Amino acid sequence: MTSPRVAVLFGFGINCDHETAAVFNLVGGDSERIHVNHFVQGNRVLDDFDILAVPGGFSFGDHLGSGRLMGNRMRFALREQLHAFVAAGKPIIGICNGFQVLVKTGLLPGPHASNPLPDFVQRASLTLNDSGRYEDRWVTLEFDPESPCIWTKGIQRIDCPVRHGEGKFVMPSSTDFDALAANHQLTVRYVDPTTPAGQGMTDEPLPFPISPNGSMRNIAGVCDSTGLVFGLMPHPEAVYAKWLHPHHTRGSAPGPQSSDALGEWEGEGLQMFRNAIEYVKANR
Amino acid sequence: MAITRVEVTPKQGTGMRDVRGDVVRRQLKADHGIEVLEVRSITGFLIKSSVSSPEISERVNDLFSDPIIEDAVTDSLFLTSHSHFPTVPDAAITVGFKPGVTDNPGSAAYDGFRTIFDQEEPLEDASISTYQTYIFYGLPSEVTADWLATKLHNNLIQRAVVADSEACAQAHWPAISYPEKPPQTQTPPQAVNLEISDEELIALSESGLLALNLEEMQTIQGHYRDAEVQASRAAVGIVGNAPTDVELECLAQTWSEHCKHKIFASKIHHVDTETGEDSVIDSIFKTHIMKPTHDMQKEVDWLLSVFHDNSGVIAWDENWSVCMKAETHNSPSALDPYGGAMTGIVGVNRDILGTGLGARPIANTDVFCFGPPNWEGDLPDNLFHPSRVLRGVHAGVRVGGNESGIPTVNGAIVFDDRYIGKPLVYCGTVGIMPRVLPDGRESHIKTPTPGDIVYMVGGRVGYDGIHGATFSSLELTEESPSSAVQIGDPITQKKMLDMVLEARDAGLITCITDNGAGGLSSSIGEMAEYTNGCEIDLAKVPLKQPGLSAWEILVSESQERMTIAVKSSDCAAFEAMADLHEVEATPVATFTSSGMFHVKYNADTVAYLPIEFLHDGVPQLQLESEWRTPKQPIFNPETLELGDDAGHSPILLDMLARPNIASKESWVRQYDHEVIAQTAVKPFVGVERDGPGDAGVIAPLHGNPHGLVISCGIAPRYSDLDAGAMAAASIDEAVRNAVCAGIDVDKMAGLDNFCWPDSIESVKTPDGKFKLAQLVRANRELERVCRAYRLPCVSGKDSMKNDYGSGENKISIPPTLLYSVFGDQPDVRFTATSDFKCVGERVYLVGISKEELGASELAFMMRENGKSDGIGGQVPLLTHPEQNIDTYRALSTAIHAGLIQTAHDCSEGGVAVAAAEMCIGGRMGAQLDIDGTGESSVWSRLWGESLGRFIVGVQPEHEADFIEWMAGHPLTFLGTVTSSQELIISDGYDPLIKLEIPTMVDAWQNTLDLTGGVA
Known part of the structure; x- marks a missing residue:
């Protein structure tokens, strides 16, 4: 069986494309960095791929709001291709700036489950951190075990770096959040690392720096109603190996004891990418 | 519209x-x-x-x-x-x-x-x-x-x-209007009459911001008197017996101190009033930097490219080479801290992109020198308060680095009153490239041939950045021009970078360099040396706004531009690639072998200069240097009064709060230090991720733990006593920081970045001879230490006019060498960090504490507090560097053998501050005894900054092996990491320090947190 093919977008200031491509390859994917304009100009076709990743970065310098200008390019130039991709049941991930792009194209959190295919209507936003600062710091994340998200199956709690200035997730009203919560689309939240695993998630805003940005309901990432499209502000690809965890020098970096990819050195972030690869393999 | x-x-x-x-x-x-x-x-x-x-x-x-x-x-x-x-x-x-x-x-x-x-x-x-x-x-x-x-x-x-x-x-709201630029009219090239008196030549140089001295002006004058030159010029239809303004500007840029490093290349008559030495040095650079490195190059196989390219290149493994370059952007940062610093970082990124056939930038370093952020004294006209300079420079580097997707993995911030006159903004970048390209060419060798088409790629040319190179070769005045300031555009550059690396891998590039100082005049001019000639058409250069004159197009330093040569058969593919990436690429020149730098504007020749004259015509400076040891009142700690009970504890809290020592975390955390998913030792380490990291460690090949170490050292305080000791200390600190991170000391390279005050004796600089002698001593120490450490200097830069004002109000920076080290880290899973790891860890001092309190951070603090008259005394010296490097090798290999995970260098504030930082990082107490760490006074053993020292922690089960491993090296047992939350330091039975860790954390973290909080 051929490896699932992963399109990793780059261009216009996306800058996590190399490592995002690399982590898919570590878990059996066949990834390729592809400039956005190849899809726009029709040199390449999105349909040739099994997974789409929109990596982190500073597309268009985050001017006019993070992800907005890249989101517009995709919303106007790749609308049909994206719609067909989701309709075909293919997974999409947006990390950091990629999450911002997916939110601003309207792919996340997306329309209601009753009519789940993309309508490209923006329903949420990611805005400036309450601190007013871009920061690179490590946070602890916990995942909703009942989320339909295919990317996060079996993941309970991980440490990850955040690296953003605009990561505060907002929606116009609390009923918007309630609807997503009911469908378990509030997939991943910032949690207090001192709480027992599985008991960290709360709707009450957590203080800085546990919540690095003041996100409503401590949201770090959401999925669409199908669970195929997922986005998050933290960088799981940046902890693909234990040697990238700040505590590896103390001999206490968390992660699996063994792995096909990196032996005893696999980091906590890699499973997310393996989940998508396994999903594609199982569903074709 | x-x-x-x-x-x-x-x-x-x-x-x-x-x-x-x-x-x-x-x-x-x-x-x-x-x-x-x-x-x-x-x-x-x-x-x-x-x-x-x-x-x-x-x-x-x-x-x-x-x-x-x-x-x-x-x-x-x-x-x-x-x-x-x-x-x-x-x-x-x-x-x-x-x-x-x-x-x-x-x-x-x-x-x-x-x-x-x-x-x-x-x-x-x-x-x-x-x-x-x-x-x-x-x-x-x-x-x-x-x-x-x-x-x-x-x-x-x-x-x-x-x-x-x-x-x-009254509801009179501010309504700003569109910033319409008044139309500019292009001035056609003018002939400049040089048949004028010497005084008029000097006046011409000054009024035109040419920064050329009389001899240089006379050399140019002489060129145009040559009958052969006149005849060849007539043949191409350009004025025969005088330069055009285009030529004069081009020569001024190419011959500027900034581009030609005339002081480092000068012939120096050096007198030492103490030893009686009277000698001549024919180029500091060739003698003390280039020669030692070339000697080392004969003995190793990994020094691929040194000095001649935009950065130095070393082989890293069989398939990959790495390179590094550091630059300064001091003058622009003084005028506009944000824009100046941003162009500094994105500019040095382009040096990496312009190395060989194009390297990919993978890590940045930033080292800043500022006035004290809490400065309450007077400020000279037109200078910003240091806190504003800090904010602006930090923001510029943050935006430039973060938006470019390059992690900032190492750096430092140093404070001294004199940097109010000129902040120093050092920006460094590490790059990586495949050693061999898919088409079989070695990537570190440029391969241009006559007939290749030369493209300008990236941004357009505008009025911004005219005269940057010559301006930075002059002292800062109230009249410094705003056109010397630019704001970078990281996204335009990122698009260009993506495209250039694709073009490199597709084999489309034969030669590449960046457009920095001197603009096209320098970039095409330097590349034309390879083929011995070029022909440029300035009319083809895309402009930001119409109306630029030919000379302005040639020398403008507008940002985000690379100059790239492409074979004519590859031009179509190259242009298609640029189109896809939405990057502007315009053919503006052709390489020739004519021996001439031939510049046209449409059909008209506007500059016609022999390549040899352009690059080698500048006359060598003849300079005078005279050393006399600076007289500084002695710092004598024995006269200080200590509180009876408290002992040294309050001093430690004050020292931890010194801006030079205090945590820079709130600033550093705003840099992305983890993009590319490779950073294995981050700027802050430890339990709470807030202890100081000694060096950056990256593993750039995903899935592979093979690493690189990047570190730096800087010690400008020591220049007040001896700039030679300053240089030695900077190098030693950089190497020790790298050793803590597990560098292979037999495969490391260095960068020397000198920032000096004006060192040419003149009315403006009456003490020029002394300042030049400081430079001589610094370079002699650099050679001595680097030869002993087998540490080649593969790239460097100097900035030689770091002064503000004149006369009594003149502010000159302390002579400052930033030494950066990069080198091999065999396996990033084996490294050491400064934080104590576990209770019971055994703590040792590696090295010896000597009686060396001169120019120490303690001495400076006591002088500022009015408790001491001076900072004088014995400055830390590296007496036997060849022994030091053996110890460093033993320590680094002990790390890779898994014997130690904790190591921290002793620098500012000595053993006391290093130990406090290790407690902070580990959130663990320690009980230490400094008895036996040297023959020196308790003050020197506690606060002295003797070189060659580390504090290391050893797990008890590895202690015996470690002691055996370090046999023959200076090693003293200090004590044990304890389960208490207290640092206790004694000298035998005499208690010296007893402090709670939370108290130390507060002292260390509060000084430089200028964020104003989060609420």
Whole structure:
């Protein structure tokens, strides 16, 4: 069986494309960095791929709001291709700036489950951190075990770096959040690392720096109603190996004891990418 | 074309914040102690286009405002909206750009505008200008709106429109207009008559900002008197017996101190008044830097390319080579800290991209020297307060590095009063490239041939950045030109970088270099040396605005440009690649073998200079150097009065709070240090990830733990006693930092970046001989230490005019060498960090504490506090560097053998500060005894900064093996990590220090946290 093919977008200031491509390859994917304009100009076709990743970065310098200008390019130039991709049941991930792009194209959190295919209507936003600062710091994340998200199956709690200035997730009203919560689309939240695993998630805003940005309901990432499209502000690809965890020098970096990819050195972030690869393999 | 105004402001409501406004509020509190009730913000766009206002208004939520979080108005001022701004504010200030200044949000908005309004007719003349309005409520009555405006903008590049409380009350809101640049008329090239007196030659050099001395002007004069030269010029139809303005500007740039390093290349008559030495040094650079490195190059196989390219290249493994370069951007950062620093970092990124056939930047380093952030003394005219310089420089480097996707893995911030006159902004970048390209060429060798087409790629040429190279070769004055300042555009550069690396791998590039100082004149001029000639057509160069004269096009240092040579058969593929990436690439020149730097404007020849004269024609400077040991009152700690009970504990708290020692975390955390997913040792380490990291460690090949170490050392304080000791200390500190991280000491390379005050004796610089002698001593020590450490200097740079003003008010920086080290880290899973790891860990001092308190941080603190007269005494010396390196090798290999995980170098504040930092990182106490760490006084053993020392921690089970491993090296047992939350240091039975860790954490972390908090 051929490896699932992963399109990793780059261009216009996306800058996590190399490592995002690399982590898919570590878990059996066949990834390729592809400039956005190849899809726009029709040199390449999105349909040739099994997974789409929109990596982190500073597309268009985050001017006019993070992800907005890249989101517009995709919303106007790749609308049909994206719609067909989701309709075909293919997974999409947006990390950091990629999450911002997916939110601003309207792919996340997306329309209601009753009519789940993309309508490209923006329903949420990611805005400036309450601190007013871009920061690179490590946070602890916990995942909703009942989320339909295919990317996060079996993941309970991980440490990850955040690296953003605009990561505060907002929606116009609390009923918007309630609807997503009911469908378990509030997939991943910032949690207090001192709480027992599985008991960290709360709707009450957590203080800085546990919540690095003041996100409503401590949201770090959401999925669409199908669970195929997922986005998050933290960088799981940046902890693909234990040697990238700040505590590896103390001999206490968390992660699996063994792995096909990196032996005893696999980091906590890699499973997310393996989940998508396994999903594609199982569903074709 | 009509101009449409769009204004956007954040929605108000539960959970929503106006963060842009709130940041201004917090900074006023942090920097000036001013409490403002609320600050709100409006972002404005002035859209000049043929699209009508109603059309724009209809799509405003598709582009300018985010309907979830923002509201927008078209063609009116938001402040007139009572629903949005019901209360009359105390002040409203609008800040926009001056005409011609880079407006990155504006350019991005225009790009987005074209996505939406995809019109038949091209919108060539259309553009968008942006501005910010800040609205103040609850402003203390003593704070005026005009004063506020000075804090919110830099009038060199920005405009402010102010409404004070009276204007606000009358609803006279600030309405800024579109920054229309007055049309410029192109001046045709002029012949410049050089048949004038010597005085007039000097006057010409000064008035034209040429920065050439009399001998250089006479050399140029002589060139045009040569009959052969005149005849060859007549043949191409250019004025025969005089330079054109294009030629004179081109020579001034190429021959500038900035580009030619004339002081490092000079012939120096050196006198040492103490030893009686009287000798001549024919080029410091060739003698003390180049020669030792070339000697080392004969003995190793991994030094691939040194000195001649944009950065030094070393082989890293079989398939990959790495390179590094560091630059300074001091003068521009003094005038506009934000723009100057940003162009510094993105500029050095381009040096890496322009190395060999193109390397990929993978890590940045930033080292800054500023005046004290809490400075309360007078400030000379036109200089910013150090805290504003710090904020601006930090923001520029943050935006430049983060938006480029390059992690900042190492750096330092140093404070001294004298950097008020000129801040030092060092930016470094590490690059990586495949050793062999798919087409079989070695990537570190450029392969141009005559006939290759030369492209200018990336940004366009504008008025910004004219005379940067010559300007930085002059001292800073009140009249320093604003055209020397630019704002970088990291996204344009990132697009170019993506494209260039693709072109490299496709085998399309034969030669590449960046456009920095001197612009096209330098970039094409330097590349033309390979083929011995070029022909440029300036009329083909794309411009930001019409009207630039030929000489301005040739020397403008507008940012984000690379110059790339391509075989004529590859041009179509190269241009298609540029199109795809939306990068502008324009053929502007052809390589020839004519021996001439031939510049045309359409059919007319406007410059015709022999390549040899252009590059080798500058006469060697003859300089005088005279050393006398500086007389400094002695620092004698025995005369200090200590509190009876407290002992040294309060001193430690004061030392931890010194800006030079205090945590820089709140600043450093704003740099992305983890993009590319390779950073294995981050700038902050330990349990709470807030202990100091000694060096950056990266593993750039995903899935592979093979690593690189990047570190730095800087010790300008020691120059007050001996610049030679300063240089030795800088190198030793950089190497020790790298050793802590597990560098292979037999495969490491260094970069020397000298920042010096003017060292040429003149009326302006009466002590020039002494300052030059400082440079001589620094370089002699550099050679001695680097030869002993087998540490080749593979690249470097010097900035030699770091002074402000003249006469009694002159401020000269302390002579400063930044030494950067990069090298092999065999396996990043084996490294050591400064944080104590576990209770029971055994703590050792490696090295010996000598009686060396001269110019120590302790001495400076006591002098500033008025408790001591001087800082004089014995400065730390490296007496036997060849022994040190053996110890370092033993320590680094012990790390890789898994014997130790904890190591920290002793530098500012000595053993006491190092131990405190190790407790902070581990959040663990320790009980240490400094008895037996040297023959010196207790003050020296506790606070002295003797070189060659580390504190290491060893797990008890590895202790015996470690001691055996280190046999023959100086090693003293200090004590044990304890389960208490206290650092206790004694000297035998004498207690010295007893402090709780939380107390030390507060002292260390609070000084430089100028964020104003998060709420």
